[in-house]
Amino acid sequence: MTELLTYGYMQRALLAAVLIGGICSAIGVYVVLRGLSFIGAGISHASFGGVAIGVALGVNPIASAIVFCLLVAWAIGFVSRKGSIKEDTAVGIFFASTMAVGVLIVGLMEGYRVDLMSYLFGSIIAVTRQDLLMTFAVTAAVAVLIAVFFKDLLFVVFDPEAAQVAGLPVEWLYYLLLSMMALVIVTSIKVVGIVLVSALVVIPAAAALQLTERFNSAVLISVAVGIGSCVSGLFVADQLGVSPGAAIVLLEAGVFALSALASPVRRRNMG
Amino acid sequence: MNDQGAPVVGLHNVTVRHGGVVVLEDVNLAVNRTDFVAIIGPNGAGKTTLLKVILGLVAPSSGEVLVFGKPPNELGSERAKIGYVPQITSIDLRFPISVFEAVLMGTYGRLGVGARPTKAEREAAHRALDRVGAADLAGKPIGRLSAGQRQRVFIARALVDDPELLLLDEPTTGVDTAAAAGFYTLLRQLKQDGLTIILVSHDIGVVASYVDSVACLNRFLFAHCRPDEIQCTEALRAMYGCDVAYLHHGEAPHIVVEEHK
Ligand SMILES: Nc1ncnc2c1ncn2[C@@H]1O[C@H](COP(=O)(O)OP(=O)(O)O)[C@@H](O)[C@H]1O
Numbered sequence: 001m002t003e004l005l006t007y008g009y010m011q012r013a014l015l016a017a018v019l020i021g022g023i024c025s026a027i028g029v030y031v032v033l034r035g036l037s038f039i040g041a042g043i044s045h046a047s048f049g050g051v052a053i054g055v056a057l058g059v060n061p062i063a064s065a066i067v068f069c070l071l072v073a074w075a076i077g078f079v080s081r082k083g084s085i086k087e088d089t090a091v092g093i094f095f096a097s098t099m100a101v102g103v104l105i106v107g108l109m110e111g112y113r114v115d116l117m118s119y120l121f122g123s124i125i126a127v128t129r130q131d132l133l134m135t136f137a138v139t140a141a142v143a144v145l146i147a148v149f150f151k152d153l154l155f156v157v158f159d160p161e162a163a164q165v166a167g168l169p170v171e172w173l174y175y176l177l178l179s180m181m182a183l184v185i186v187t188s189i190k191v192v193g194i195v196l197v198s199a200l201v202v203i204p205a206a207a208a209l210q211l212t213e214r215f216n217s218a219v220l221i222s223v224a225v226g227i228g229s230c231v232s233g234l235f236v237a238d239q240l241g242v243s244p245g246a247a248i249v250l251l252e253a254g255v256f257a258l259s260a261l262a263s264p265v266r267r268r269n270m271g
Numbered sequence: 272m273n274d275q276g277a278p279v280v281g282l283h284n285v286t287v288r289h290g291g292v293v294v295l296e297d298v299n300l301a302v303n304r305t306d307f308v309a310i311i312g313p314n315g316a317g318k319t320t321l322l323k324v325i326l327g328l329v330a331p332s333s334g335e336v337l338v339f340g341k342p343p344n345e346l347g348s349e350r351a352k353i354g355y356v357p358q359i360t361s362i363d364l365r366f367p368i369s370v371f372e373a374v375l376m377g378t379y380g381r382l383g384v385g386a387r388p389t390k391a392e393r394e395a396a397h398r399a400l401d402r403v404g405a406a407d408l409a410g411k412p413i414g415r416l417s418a419g420q421r422q423r424v425f426i427a428r429a430l431v432d433d434p435e436l437l438l439l440d441e442p443t444t445g446v447d448t449a450a451a452a453g454f455y456t457l458l459r460q461l462k463q464d465g466l467t468i469i470l471v472s473h474d475i476g477v478v479a480s481y482v483d484s485v486a487c488l489n490r491f492l493f494a495h496c497r498p499d500e501i502q503c504t505e506a507l508r509a510m511y512g513c514d515v516a517y518l519h520h521g522e523a524p525h526i527v528v529e530e531h532k
């Protein structure tokens with residue numbers, strides 16, 4: 001297995017797995033606690049439209065998807081906060097229509113179909129230096145934002161009304177959370193693909209929350225599960241010759257199942 | 272009751288609509304410094320909405336709201352003078368934080384975004400827990416508290432920044448009678464310490480024996496009076512359809528409610 005590490009592509013893949021596994025599962029704790037999992041799924045599917053636009057325009061597809069998904073995330077947030085439309089309805093609308101944009105573009109541009117398919121299902125071993133740099137930049141930026149606004153995000157997620165009464169910029173922090181989700185999700189589609197990426201955000205956090213009643217521990221456990229699954233999924237996929245994305249997500253699901261079975265938190269809540 | 276100065280909270284002809292439905296209509300209310308006011312009414316009466324109007328979380332469709340002499344959304348740093356204890360149903364009790372962390376959140380407004388709590392904030396949180404008699408709960412996850420303990424903890428969070436006005440939404444829901452009595456005694460103590468308290472409840476019987484005045488709400492505010500005044504009894508009868516009689520016992524009027532036949 002160690003000789004794998006001597007290949008450049010495998011080193012890049014491993015680094016990407018560590019960065020993405022860590023940052024997705026850190027933001028995931030806020031996402032799960034605030035009930036934003038479905039928005040995460042919506043954002044990831046919207047990235048298909050963003051990638052297709054990038055391919056069509058001849059710009060970096062991940063960069064165009066980041067811009068596109070930030071706009072979609074803000075739109076979902078705006079519509080569900082200001083309008084009389086519920087959050088899940090807003091996601092349902094944006095989810096399908098932005099994905100349809102991608103499908104439409106694919107249909108118009110026969111030659112790029114293969115390219116786009118790699119975004120749908122991921123291709124971590126095809127991670128380029130440029131991809132890795134972008135992943136690093138996004139991970140660093142989001143990690144710094146989480147570190148700076150740690151306590152404020154926690155307050156807003158726990159009790160948004162009390163946070164607003166206390167004078168915190170609740171709306172701004174909500175959009176910050178949505179923006180971080182969009183950044184992290186789009187950066188991660190290279191690894192597991194659009195179809196599976198929201199699992200990287202949701203599953204490690206959900207597993208961690210089965211195991212602890214402390215927020216800080218939940219973040220640490222979630223990050224450990226995320227990184228552990230991404231790295232071992234990569235090796236398992238390499239050994240068995242299966243899709244890395246699928247291997248990672250199934251490993252995470254396995255960890256979640258074990259956590260739920262062993263959960264002291266769940267046992268207590270069920271009385 | 273102290274009537275000196277402008278009211279801490281003043282509502283003038285306040286009407287609130289939620290999607291065309293009138294939830295509050297033409298409500299007038301003045302609460303003075305160190306008043307302890309109960310707003311009672313059945314479920315769906317608009318009690319929570321009334322508190323949210325005072326907090327600036329819900330904008331009235333007409334009328335004027337003044338808190339410390341200003342509209343709630345223009346309060347700025349005076350926000351720290353308001354402590355809020357939300358209805359417990361609005362809180363996720365499986366949330367993974369300890370009692371101490373929850374109370375510490377009461378300092379975040381004054382601290383400002385991005386700033387870390389220091390020793391001073393942590394000490395304030397411990398003091399607030401002491402003040403409500405919950406110092407021993409500091410390390411517990413909030414999901415492991417009894418209903419009575421939980422209410423004390425959320426009051427501690429509201430008190431940690433030394434507010435002048437305390438708003439409580441149905442604080443005794445699920446709390447047993449003995450714990451509720453202790454809880455109201457705590458609120459009386461806070462009033463003695465100089466706090467102005469507005470408490471929302473559908474628990475008429477117990478509330479009336481502890482507060483200075485009662486406002487009866489069911490879309491309209493029926494009466495705002497001392498709990499031993501007769502029109503208050505009439506308003507309660509109109510609202511609940513039950514006979515209400517008062518027994519005077521020492522200084523605090525006690526109230527007995529008989530089931531409607
Ligand atoms: N955000 C909202 N949108 C629509 N209707 C609402 C909203 N909030 C409250 N209501 C309605 O307003 C009425 C009063 O609600 P509320 O103030 O919560 O009453 P209470 O606290 O006395 O039980 C209820 O009929 C409720 O359905």
Ligand SMILES: [Mg+2]
Pocket residue numbers: 318319320358440441
């Ligand atoms: Mg209510």
